[in-house]
Amino acid sequence: MSILTSEIQAALEKQAIELPSWAFGNSGTRFKVFGTPGTPRDPFEKIADAARVHELTGLAPSVALHIPWDKVDDYSALRDHAESLGVTLGTINSNTFQDDEYKFGSLTHEDESIRRRAIDHHLECIDVMDATGSRDLKIWLADGSNYPGQADLRGRQDRLNDSLREIYARLTGEQRLVLEYKFFEPAFYHTDVPDWGTSYAQVATLGERAMVCLDTGHHAPGTNIEFIVMQLLRLGKLGSFDFNSRFYADDDLIVGAADPFQLFRILFEVIRGGGLNNPDVAFMLDQCHNVENKILGQIRSVLNVQEMTARALLVDADALRAAQVAGDVLAANAVLMDAFYTDVRPALAEWREGRGLPADPMKAQLESGHQARIEAERVGGTQAGWGA
Amino acid sequence: MSILTSEIQAALEKQAIELPSWAFGNSGTRFKVFGTPGTPRDPFEKIADAARVHELTGLAPSVALHIPWDKVDDYSALRDHAESLGVTLGTINSNTFQDDEYKFGSLTHEDESIRRRAIDHHLECIDVMDATGSRDLKIWLADGSNYPGQADLRGRQDRLNDSLREIYARLTGEQRLVLEYKFFEPAFYHTDVPDWGTSYAQVATLGERAMVCLDTGHHAPGTNIEFIVMQLLRLGKLGSFDFNSRFYADDDLIVGAADPFQLFRILFEVIRGGGLNNPDVAFMLDQCHNVENKILGQIRSVLNVQEMTARALLVDADALRAAQVAGDVLAANAVLMDAFYTDVRPALAEWREGRGLPADPMKAQLESGHQARIEAERVGGTQAGWGA
């Protein structure tokens, strides 16, 4: 019998992790972007790669788009393409950091005409959402400054609020706005949404369908991220996760690769706070695969989230509660560690097979010849990347 | 003519920085607390030392108390003592971190009887406020945990809110509650109020007279503190500052000693946001003088705040604004740096003399024989410290 109870299996059954289309394109650092054979040349190929991840794992039924990187003439064609491959189009990510006009900001800009342009870009993103059937508009801003004095922090915050209100007003039906925060980069002195408090204070003024996006790589060293998860769930404002991992800055490495125990603690708080398989809390990846194979990197990532979710579901909540009430520090900690150290991989492989999926999706991909196929097919053209 | 305009002088005239009574007692690290001759043995002597700082600087007209460290039988006697020395009693600081019962928390404790005790301690502090005429109850909590699993983060947050509501309800008239946040220490895995967002979310549920206290040493490495100052002023929730400085953790060094430019930027945002000489924003020190003379350490500290305030007031707001609007990064930064690098010390010495204060309060104290006097007088008894 599996160590995963039927209750746990039912929870895992519902788990869905959205993939970022840009994870399949080339990425890198300011020093170098390495290209690799088989990299998609357009949004259709990116979605095909994402669908491949879902085909092998059953975990990734939707794909997030980045506008303008994933701009196409006909979004219903893109939608049909996705659906024909078994996935749907998900969150729309705006981009106001690559035009020369946004050098000194976008939704916060001093110049009303540039700010107008940035707002309009977001309205256009909502048009895309209407066409793709996406629910969420995710806003991450590169806005900030490099030198003290360069910017009027206060005025920018007020303009940001004004811009967000206008964008929020354009949403209809179930559509939501999720505002991401980031500690630093690409701005080095200040960023306009640096922490969860700022994101929360901003979205709280907008309305119920405005939420916070927590990117696991966007915090100061030493930050207790699971505390923030708990707090945002408690405040009813945790809209989505951008999963990835980091050793130093916003490294955008494979989720769970740098500190697996932290990922476990985060997922434990997600479960504790009712955030698992809760439609209000979207699970997404936001990663770069600078030096590793991208499709395999995404497979590894969703498996990491699934494995860690299984471990977090194994926590004996009653025993934990009893130890906490008793003030038994070591017993309480042991309950958590016992679940963390349990090897759930064989049980998950079995469960996967029971659903008609490969027991080992990494191996399945490696042995399938899929990579060789796309390398052969995708010759010529311009490989997708952040600049395209 | 002074480089300080009459407007700046008027602003400086109003500046008041509250001193912490405990800065005059012994303090140290977990490794060692060094005692020093002349250290006060009781609250009356601490207040006398604080009054000495005010006498020489004109900057420190009130003294914060820490209960139970400054518990006395007769608070009106203490009040009279203070007033006879030219100072008033200020903020009351509660303490729920030194009784054995608080090992696993106070206002957040699982055990209702211990939580009750912690709430009652705060109600008693408000009684003291009634007696001393203090306006602010400052709450810093050591609550937290050392190991993952040890505590139920969510339940603690809810109990914290419940406790704060009960305490807040007891306030009368102009009395306020200010909730301090702290990144870590003495708890190492989580603290129950780790960041401004949590403090803000908590006090926002209480009412208008509940505010956030920003201690400049309580942030993660790299945190842009002046951004938080700006944001809390914008949200109308910056209740008070605990000034000190740090290189690594919560070092509680003399304000301005570690990163004077950061102090300048903080004070610039205070002015920008209308927080200077605003009764809603209390300026306080919260420092330790582990290895240096305590009275001189406090004199140095209030002078540092004053000097940096003068520099921040020298910023040419119009030139700054023009450069910001023009997107002229270097010009905007230069406006700030020009003020920072201006030597305001001679003008402040002159201004001080004009008010009947010593031009150089440090020198005045050193040459006065005051330290020798208190060393001679304060023989026997137990020196005040954190444990007393």
Add this chain to the structure above:
Amino acid sequence: MSILTSEIQAALEKQAIELPSWAFGNSGTRFKVFGTPGTPRDPFEKIADAARVHELTGLAPSVALHIPWDKVDDYSALRDHAESLGVTLGTINSNTFQDDEYKFGSLTHEDESIRRRAIDHHLECIDVMDATGSRDLKIWLADGSNYPGQADLRGRQDRLNDSLREIYARLTGEQRLVLEYKFFEPAFYHTDVPDWGTSYAQVATLGERAMVCLDTGHHAPGTNIEFIVMQLLRLGKLGSFDFNSRFYADDDLIVGAADPFQLFRILFEVIRGGGLNNPDVAFMLDQCHNVENKILGQIRSVLNVQEMTARALLVDADALRAAQVAGDVLAANAVLMDAFYTDVRPALAEWREGRGLPADPMKAQLESGHQARIEAERVGGTQAGWGA
């Protein structure tokens, strides 16, 4: 058959982790030290507690002493006591941070008479080593400064070297000097041995029996500690480990509690560099148990090191090497993760039983009534702590 090969079992058989006598005394933060029933009152009781950990785990055959905390009149009596309980006396730790004279330094002090005293203390520690049969003198210095300018960094470094030379010259036979480094605390501006580079540069001038001690909690945020392990092993200068774990500063939590994957990576590099069961590389704990049971805390700690060593020994070195040579990032990482995620606990329980040890030492201690016994016995007297 066990997942632990006979080779791995042989390696585990030899593993020995030294316990710090002070882990059994009370400890805390600058805010509070909590006392607990059953805490030892003298070095003999501390050693009895350490022996209890060894009795249940077979992992901790020696106990480190701290002078003067563990000063006794008759070290041979202490040695006999230890040996009668099945353990030996290990590393001697000096202490130059608790006398008033050391306020501004010890081995680095400006004042030759104080520096002399600090050197003499170390010579006395070597006398103790002669009596106890200890091999290692471990030097951790609290020397440093709190304010820029307070100290002449360069002169202190030179005096440190001079002091160390004199101490080193007193060693005989197999005796060694290990110099610990620490990023900060209790000094906040600078510490005189802040990093491995300084410790290395200092001991390199002394001789072959001078080595570096790496405390896992003494680094800047984000430091890659296993890299330092690799480097010191490569340079032949890794003398000992002080194991513990941390979230923020030098938290001194149970080893493996904060970032188990980091502990795994450290032990992997130990094995890779030939440091496992290498007499030149001593494994020690240096921890505080501020809020948890101390004997259980130490049992948990040595088990954590053992479990993680077993996982690190499971790494398929050939497969790893092949993937590294091939530049296959994901395959190489997978080899490591596969070992990390393997649940070695059942095999270790079995192996333990085969050696006549309890399968579950934590449970054995809890069910033994041992704690109740020492609580009943140890009534009166002064509980041991850092001040005693």
Add this chain to the structure above:
Amino acid sequence: MSILTSEIQAALEKQAIELPSWAFGNSGTRFKVFGTPGTPRDPFEKIADAARVHELTGLAPSVALHIPWDKVDDYSALRDHAESLGVTLGTINSNTFQDDEYKFGSLTHEDESIRRRAIDHHLECIDVMDATGSRDLKIWLADGSNYPGQADLRGRQDRLNDSLREIYARLTGEQRLVLEYKFFEPAFYHTDVPDWGTSYAQVATLGERAMVCLDTGHHAPGTNIEFIVMQLLRLGKLGSFDFNSRFYADDDLIVGAADPFQLFRILFEVIRGGGLNNPDVAFMLDQCHNVENKILGQIRSVLNVQEMTARALLVDADALRAAQVAGDVLAANAVLMDAFYTDVRPALAEWREGRGLPADPMKAQLESGHQARIEAERVGGTQAGWGA
């Protein structure tokens, strides 16, 4: 009379700060590189811009080159060009991070043919040095890994040493090798030369003309950089500085912009350790001007170094020493702060005028029409940047 004594003026007279040719090209983050009118299109134009900085400040008599970014067919033509503009060619910087073959390392690579290629690139750089008359070969390596297990840390260290030995052996006469260290980026899990200790341990095996390069932006948060300056000077291995400043990571902002007091402390230790105007210690900038004017950014930078050097030279060494010996913490700190807060700008303006330089080089450049001129001239072609 100037506050700058003739001794200080003589010291300032000798100060020389090398400019990096690449500071005049475009730079940015992984998100975006903004282009700007007037940006140089080739090494000749970069050198012209650098010469302009020297013309206005008298502080920057040499220019560092980056190979291959500054590769030209005829280095003697480039040298003549530089000399005709009043500057010389300085340090040669190698680059092994932008070819596809270096994806997994260069001087540390597993593959001997790639490592060979990287060594050869450095030998070629020394050929360039022979042609340009440069003394220093500066090696900064992007070598590292993103995931635990990806790389064999130890083997790479050994190969690095082997590569460096071969490069060092090729140096002749006064030529030197300076090895830079960097905490992280572009590699995120480990870098092969992460700290001064590693750089020191490596160059110590090479010989007297191998030194460490300290980049002020390449440390962990909280690192006491001036301590490292002191230590490297003490060990005789501080070969050069790469000046810049940072708030978070390797932000490469204008030196002195983020923490001017830190720059002051660094320069104080330089002077204390005999590193000022010491031919063994080269002062260089290594900066990016992502959002500000590049020529003005460089002028501001060299002025910042000069102003801070002047302040550090003002420190009253005797008074400082006396206070240190007396253990007078506040007096010692006050000596330092007094120098730091002294406004040296008017005296430096005067001194500048006395040498035939503009009193205010920033203003001189702004009013000269120089920027408009180069914008008009430099039309067409490809602007220089990191990719070129």
